[in-house]
Amino acid sequence: MAVHKGRGFSCINYPIGMNLGGDPSQALVHSTPDGKFMVTLSAIDLGQGMKQVSRQIAAETLGVPIEDVYVDTADSDTGPHDMGSFASRGTHRVGNAVIQAAREARSVMLDAAAEELEVSAADLETDGKGNIHVKGAPSRTIAVADTAIAAQFRQGRTISGRGIFLIPMSDVDPDTGEMTPVSCFAHAAVVLDLQVDDETGEVEVLEVNSAYEVGRALNPKMVEQQLIGGAWMGISHALFETTEPHYPNRDYGATDFNHYLMPGPGQVVPHHIAVLERPAEDAPYGGKGPGEMCANPLLPAVTNAVYNAVGVRIDALPVTPEKILRGIKANGGARPQGQSWEV
Amino acid sequence: MAKMPLQFSLNGRDTAIFVNGGENMLETLRRGVGDMSPKYGCAQGTCGSCTVIVDGQPQLSCLTLSQTMEGRSVETVSGLSDGPQLHALQQAFMDGFAAQCGYCTGGMLMAAKALLMNNPNPSRDDVVEAISGNVCRCTGYEPIIDAILDAATKMRGRAM
Incomplete structure (x- = not known):
């Protein structure tokens, strides 16, 4: 033998991700009054790293330190709708939803900072370290935390954003059988x-x-x-x-x-x-x-x-x-x- | 069922509790004492997620009659860290990405700790042997084995 x-x-x-049924994911992002950000999802981390990757994506899009971003996937009753963690869709679908939500929140954040600095929001940029400053003039600056405080207590703005990623359902072409x-x-x-x-x-x-x-x-x-x-x-x-x-x-x-x-x-x-x-x-x-x-x-x-x-x-x-x-x-x-x- | 008094040391603290006759140590720790760090996996002694250390030896708490713990010294994951200071094993698991879903991690840590208490300089085979009673679904074991060897190296350095 x-x-x-x-x-x-x-x-x-x-x-990566099937859109046979539309397959949407949603994300909500909001800031707390101390300038931290919460990403609310109903997608679940099974240990594959969904939370970590969503956190990175949110921090990158918002332009804030990753330490200032929290991801809450606690409850699908209170979180925004998600199809779930399956079909290898998490990073792609949820990540895109997080980007959209974070972009909207970033835009409100820059508006709030613009009001405080008395400049146009279009002239502002983030340094990724927790500050917002005027492009080309780093001394004209405001901390994200101070922006959040101003938005919350003075301006009456919610620094928040909504995101959804949806690829429309792909029907089968009855003649060719073709689909996407x-x-x-x-x-x-x-x-x-x-x-x-x-x-x-x-x-x-x-x-x-x-x-x-x-x-x-x-x-x-x-x-x-x-x-x-x-x-x-x-x-x-x-x-x-x-x-x-x-x-x-x-x-x-x-x-x-x-x-x-x-x-x-x-x-x-x-x-x-x-x-x-x-x-x-x-x-x-x-x-x-x-x-x-x-x-x-x-x-x-x-x-x-x-x-x-x-x-x-x-x-x-x-x-x-x-x-x-x-x-x-x-x-x-x-x-x-x-x-x-x-x- | 009659309740029996049980006294033992849990992570260095004297603990006294009433347990049911026939109750296992996993139940006593989780429901009685409220130490949720030993995980309830198979409850038949095959998965290792409930591993605790009893008098320096790894033991499956789900197969341990609570009454046999009278006067014994029991260690769980809850006693590993020193306040915010993680145990070298915990730090190595974190640094080495040795956990994914995390359900087996507690049992792995206790099996590893028992190994390093008895053999501070283990070979790779020793580590594999020590965690061979612990099942992990996510990691493929490799990062866990590496993390334990890493912690062993660091712990030896600290002792010297």
Whole structure:
């Protein structure tokens, strides 16, 4: 009996956000009297970094320090409407809504500052450090905090903004079947190395190398984090996760998540990632976001690598030892295309 | 069910509470004491999110009968930081982006702390072994392992 090495390749064109149903996101931005800003969303951070990225986008658009921006995603009853955190839409859809809301709030903020400084709002700019000053005359300045106080207590203005991002629903052309279901695409390619034991059918992943094009990486460290974690979710889907099969029948099946296998820390392998940045025109500051794409290409990469290792083509996930052994048996033995060694 | 008195040390503080016979330590900590830092995950001892440290050893609080904690010293994530000063492990987790949704993080921190208490200079394999009972859905474990090794290095530097 032998162990066979296999290498699998896959690539993906990944749609960021579907507009089959219109798919809107809303955002509200308002300042507090001390010159901080609150971004209110109903989009939810599942750990992927929605809050952080929304905060960065709001701070960049408002022209204020990121420390002065808070993101509240607490309650979909009190927040503005959002379709939700799915379809890899968060950065793109919510980010665009945040930009629109922050632009409106910034415009009111500059109007308020203009009134205090007795200049035209068009002549003002922000320094990103909490101050607003006259272009070319930095000494003519007012703090964002003082602007907020003036707006609130003297001018009677609300420094606030509303944002919505909506791509109209795309209908299918009845003649051609043509439609525009998505607004932008991200891309990735994955090379995965693994080995298959032809006696036990067990698969051991050895190394992953990948390249992802996610538009601008708005937060490079979080992009990397999501790509590494997402790749393991993909490998987990490919090799472990199922509620089936169970022997001899369904009565012996899983009753809870404890029987729903997933990789542990001992199965971590090196994953080398190259992130390519090609900012998308309609994306917030060019960021499309990695989204589900970080998991998807790993599945075909695994099945292709298994085929390369033992010549078994598996088209129903997960790739269990049983399926591999049945495939090897049906083929009359392993048909390795790569390196093999006796064990 | 009869209530039983239980006294133990929680993060260095003497704690006295009445518990139900058969109650597990996760319930006692969360509902009884109000320390919500041990997380309720599987409640069957497979996910590790409820890990606490008992007399220097990591233990799954969901599988621990509260009454067996009489007179023992229990540590939870709530006792890790010194006021606003984060524990080296917490800082390393933060710096290394070792949390995403955060549900496993408390258990990971306690498993890691128990490791570093017993072995201040762990190898990568030691770390993997120490957190092998802790499940993480988001990170792919790599940043967690790196963060624990990073904290170990910094903690050794501080001790010297």
